[in-house]
Amino acid sequence: MPLLVLIRHGQSVWNLENRFTGWGDVNLTEAGISEAIAAGAVMAAEGLDFDMCFASVLTRSIKSLNLALEAMGRLWLPVVKDWRLNARHYGALTGLNKHAAANRYGAEQVRIWRRSFDVAPPPLEPGGAFELTADRRYAGVEIPATESLKDAAARVRSCGHARIAPELKAGKRVLVSAHSNSLRVMVKHLSSLSEAETAELEISTGQPIVYDLDDNLAPRGRYSLLAL
Numbered sequence: 001m002p003l004l005v006l007i008r009h010g011q012s013v014w015n016l017e018n019r020f021t022g023w024g025d026v027n028l029t030e031a032g033i034s035e036a037i038a039a040g041a042v043m044a045a046e047g048l049d050f051d052m053c054f055a056s057v058l059t060r061s062i063k064s065l066n067l068a069l070e071a072m073g074r075l076w077l078p079v080v081k082d083w084r085l086n087a088r089h090y091g092a093l094t095g096l097n098k099h100a101a102a103n104r105y106g107a108e109q110v111r112i113w114r115r116s117f118d119v120a121p122p123p124l125e126p127g128g129a130f131e132l133t134a135d136r137r138y139a140g141v142e143i144p145a146t147e148s149l150k151d152a153a154a155r156v157r158s159c160g161h162a163r164i165a166p167e168l169k170a171g172k173r174v175l176v177s178a179h180s181n182s183l184r185v186m187v188k189h190l191s192s193l194s195e196a197e198t199a200e201l202e203i204s205t206g207q208p209i210v211y212d213l214d215d216n217l218a219p220r221g222r223y224s225l226l227a228l
Contacts, residue, residue: 001171001212001213001214001215002168002171002172002174002199002213002214003048003050003173003174003208003210003211003212003213004168004173004174004176004179004190004213004217005043005048005050005173005174005175005176005210006176006183006186006187006208007063007064007065007068007175007176007177007208008035008178008179008180008183008203008204008205008206008211009032009036009058009061009063009178009179009205009206010028010029010031010033010036010060010067010205010206011029011031011032011035011037011205012026012029012032012060013027013028013029014025014026014095015029015205016029016031017097017158017221018097019095019096019097019098020090020094020095020096020098020100020101021090021095022087022088022089022090022091022093022094022166023058023085023086023089023090023094023130024094024130025060026059027059027060027063028060028063028064030057032060032064032206033067035064035205035206036063036064036065036067036068036071036206037067037068037070037071038071038206039064039071039206039207039208039225040067040068040070040072041071041072042208042225042226043072043208043225044072044073046210046225049072049074049146049173050074050173050175050208051167051172051173051174052077052078052080052167052172052173052174052175053069053079053174053175053176053177054079054080054081054082054085054159054163054174054178055079055080055081055082055085055176055177055178056081056082056083056085056087056175056177056178057081057082057085057086057137057138057221058087058179059084060179061178061179062081062177064177064206065079065175065177066143068175068177077175080163082159082163083135083137083138084155084159084177085156085159085176085179085182086178087145087152087179087180087181087182087205088147088148088149088151088152088179088181089124089145089146089147089151089152090113090121090147091120091121091122091123091146091147092121092122092123092124092125092146093110093113093122094124094130095130095157098110104199107126108179113120115199115200116148116149116199117148117149117150117196117199118149118150118195119148119152120147122146123145123146124145126145130138139146149181149184149198149199150195152181152182152185153185155187156182156185156186157185157216159179160186160189162207165217168213168217169215169217171215180203183203184198184203185198187203187209188201190211190219191219191222207224207226208224208225209222209223209224209225210222
């Protein structure tokens with residue numbers, strides 16, 4: 001039977017510094033490394049195994065997946081990296097401390113940008129420090145200047161339908177290492193959450209979410225593993 005496990009990357013440097021990260025490519029902290037290793041250990045202890053893995057093209061997602069797979073003795077598993085699994089693009093908020101953003105734009109406005117489903121932050125200014133047009137990872141990609149959660153959901157669903165679902169329909173066990181917002185929209189689809197429920201859903205770093213699926217990819221059960 002198909003199995004799907006979702007895991008958010010371990011704590012990143014900007015998570016620790018309370019910054020908006022989005023498509024900013026930052027590394028894991030020591031705590032984040034430990035979280036990813038612990039996630040692999042708890043999945044192995046649970047008896048989980050996989051046939052196929054997916055990650056975004058951001059370092060924190062890829063490194064977390066590799067660390068978890070190494071802890072499971074499964075570094076040899078095939079991995080597909082797809083930009084559509086990237087975190088939500090936070091536009092002009094990228095790299096900004098969340099308290100500083102609240103002081104600049106107002107706490108209520110920042111709350112709306114963070115928690116609404118269809119309101120995007122201001123766009124990223126071209127030519128700035130987080131400009132990605134020359135990044136080879138995104139060759140041929142129409143890089144967004146900002147995204148609402150709804151915008152991010154559209155590209156995550158596209159990846160799910162085109163790349164992940166066919167593997168699951170073939171009966172494979174799939175592990176996805178991604179980001180809080182990309183995983184939130186996957187949980188929305190799988191668990192039939194409302195837009196309001198999705199906007200308030202918290203996805204913890206390094207804590208695997210397990211979906212037991214039937215042959216039609218309908219969830220038969222969902223549970224989280226506590227990786228210590």
